[in-house]
Amino acid sequence: MSAKLRIIPLGGLGEIGKNMTAIEYEDEIIIIDVGIMFPENDMLGIDYIIPDFEYLLDKLDKVKAVLFTHGHEDHVGAVSHLMKHVKAPIYATPLTAGFIQVKLQRAGLHKDIRLNVIQAGDVFDVGSFTIEPFHMAHSIPDCVGFGITTPVGLIVHSGDYKFDHTPIDGWPPDFAKLAEFSQRGVLCLMADSTNAERDGWTPTEVSVSAAFEEVFGDAKGRIIVASFASHISRIQQVANATYRHGRKLAITGRSMRDNVKMATDLGYLDVPNDLIIELEQAKKMPPSKVTIMATGSQGEPTSVMGRLAYGRDHRLSVEPGDTIILSAHTIPGNEETVTRIINRLFQRGALVIYEAMTHVHVSGHASREEMKLLINLVRPKFFLPVHGELRHLTQHGRLAEELGIPHQNIAVVENGTIIELTADSLEVGQRIPGGYIYVDGDSVGDIGRKVLRDRERLAESGYFVASISMGKNGKLQGKPDYVTRGIVNFEADFYNGLTENIETMLDRHGQKPKDHLKQIMEETISRFIYSSTGKRPMVSAILQ
């Protein structure tokens, strides 16, 4: 009996197979992407989340290659966390390699890791795998999917994609390669499910240029555009519109400036030499001659747009007459912060242009008609929807079934589930333990669910600590010290009442063992607080 190929999407409960995937055959493993997840609203105090790769830790020498599909944070952001452990070579296209290089350098890993720059259309071997990166269109240039010829058959991984016939970089997806894979016979297709709930065909990036054209044509004053720092295609479009309308472009925010420099150096941004000016220079020019690009399209309060909305930027302020374009999709969970920013910017007299009103943004992911085309182009035997939450994968799976792929040949699974493939079988195997690894300040992985639950409770009702001195006789000595935050401000009456309660309690129970007494004390305090506020803060008693 020949060995099975194992495909394992890694990560927590969020998007599945998005941030990191392992493909394993006997003693060889290749990894696709190593990105970060953004915390949800109730993951309090968490900076970001990295995929749980504990599964790999006792197999590190089996890892033969780490492949990347494109340069967005959710695909490359955790590269340094992995490459501290894994010494295998990295393979990425030039722009993606540029993003990765910066991260490796910051982590001091750039000397240890071999970073191979590949091109769509290359063919190379890694152990018993043959890897064929092929060009796909998305919202960043230089995206690839991968054809991976394995001992059990050909696997095709779409990467993040949309079938954009007129992408900004003029390089449409490689339909011919997909058709060629199909002729060879594809064992399994892994495909982006992000927009599986969206009918039709995602509009081309070029349609955004038309919207910009209209907004730039109408604008009398300054134009300020917010987008992602890594959204190179959008930056190109803003530069084009700025140039056509005789304006100059100032770029604020370090990450965006760095990315613009790198992408220009690598030839992925085509911007006339004198188009880009310094912000200080822009401030001296007539408003009608100026475009400013900034980060903060998600309403982050510390971003440039966040500071502008709240009037807290010391270099720039929003003036009546400004036109502000939010050219990015609101990431689920950020709706409230974005909507506040929009309200605040209107309040300052700016005209705010955003996705709901004008097409100043289009999705970078395929919609349902494109998904159908991919499946029918590739005609795989087995289908593994990835990149999306369970709801999106489920809808993508149902769509594949409508196209004739048998139900039992489709695997909708969660992260950590091992998919086992042979030339003629797909089996959903066990689920390996694992979940989120939270990054919080300097701590990677030390924060668990318990700490988050504590934070939730603190956020809900605050805390109350009483430090109590007792005499040998078990009676209260002096007055207790109270420390409390995050509850209502208590009056003197409250504290007097509480101290009396504690005194009475100690008269009855003061001689009990300290552990037990501490517990009774905390219950006494909790009850007293609840009866006067209806709230249950975290209560601790220190007995001395």
Add this chain to the structure above:
Amino acid sequence: MSAKLRIIPLGGLGEIGKNMTAIEYEDEIIIIDVGIMFPENDMLGIDYIIPDFEYLLDKLDKVKAVLFTHGHEDHVGAVSHLMKHVKAPIYATPLTAGFIQVKLQRAGLHKDIRLNVIQAGDVFDVGSFTIEPFHMAHSIPDCVGFGITTPVGLIVHSGDYKFDHTPIDGWPPDFAKLAEFSQRGVLCLMADSTNAERDGWTPTEVSVSAAFEEVFGDAKGRIIVASFASHISRIQQVANATYRHGRKLAITGRSMRDNVKMATDLGYLDVPNDLIIELEQAKKMPPSKVTIMATGSQGEPTSVMGRLAYGRDHRLSVEPGDTIILSAHTIPGNEETVTRIINRLFQRGALVIYEAMTHVHVSGHASREEMKLLINLVRPKFFLPVHGELRHLTQHGRLAEELGIPHQNIAVVENGTIIELTADSLEVGQRIPGGYIYVDGDSVGDIGRKVLRDRERLAESGYFVASISMGKNGKLQGKPDYVTRGIVNFEADFYNGLTENIETMLDRHGQKPKDHLKQIMEETISRFIYSSTGKRPMVSAILQ
């Protein structure tokens, strides 16, 4: 010079003129609606928010009437909070009065307050105002807007509305009345702006019936429908589909059962006698014969749907083969919890039907084409967009301008802004102080921004309290006691290091005045924690 009419939308920074509005002329005030707001994600621990009516507190005897447009929580939910202070009569249509009556009873206020039941089409006087409620369609029956003839002219308030020609209760909006107002001449129109970013015309409620018909036709097992407890029209539609498909209907959740009973008694729900059965009975029937209605369409973890998704309901569980319909719009800010519920229900093998995939919900608010019709039907001199955030009001104002209302006759203002009207002028006056009143447990209004900021910091990084005994010589006595939650779990090494730090600090500063010493102590502890975790929890020192 004759007096001016003042219109004052009351509330915080959320939706404007949504929850409560005061209309004042000389020594008479009438109030429209007294609803609650739902807290945003960063209003930690807050149950709900009531409008700030401090403006009224020294004018309580001027309030002559409290009018209600309809029975949703964001329009009636804070009635008891106001009616503790205001002894004026309430005016509401029968169903709305039913909702209000329950609230007054719970607050023990029902004997003190006169609740006048009115009908659309009535005309009555309140002091120098003549009030004419007129029928509007929304997602709950018995909605009205108000024509208010004031000494300076006729004000028309739309209430929440959509121009639904085929509402579930068969009672379309009163177009004729609006046209008649127009003939009399309307000084000012106040109109619902909720969907000012949505093009076209909101689909009729009846289109949901068609979607239900399809889903009910396909379902082989149980059908579970989640919606709002107050969504009487939707409950009617579910009952109709249940009846047509030979199923029986069980209703879970106390609030929904209470509402069904009240609406049936008042004749607003038309349900065959034997259609509704008990849940226990439903559980014994074949799945294909059962529909269950539940609350929890917003993914609230303690609601029936929340408990079902997480397998924590002791009476009911989701089984493979169940069809679950989420028939409600996700309120902004709830996207994450709703999406988790959907993922969890798919995980349990149910087929989940939701707004993104099938039209099992339509909005209850007018879209842009309806807004245009309202403005052109009423043809007001002045226009005051209300019911929406500043972004929606701004878009609604721009739309009115496109229809020919002069820019200076449109007032886009925030809550607390006084609008002054005469027969031929509209002025935006001062903004009265005020904002959110947070309700948190038993506390109404005691929680301010400071407590919320503390909770935010606690949620972000937890707290750390050190209780330290010092001798007369200012040296450390014994070992400090530490209490901490919401940070990483510290090892013994950490505590030993911290105690050493405190000892060294006391050797140098132990003789300083206690206040100053406490401050130095807290800084010492903060620095030590930051250097070992990169986090800044709230630190307190108790010196004894």
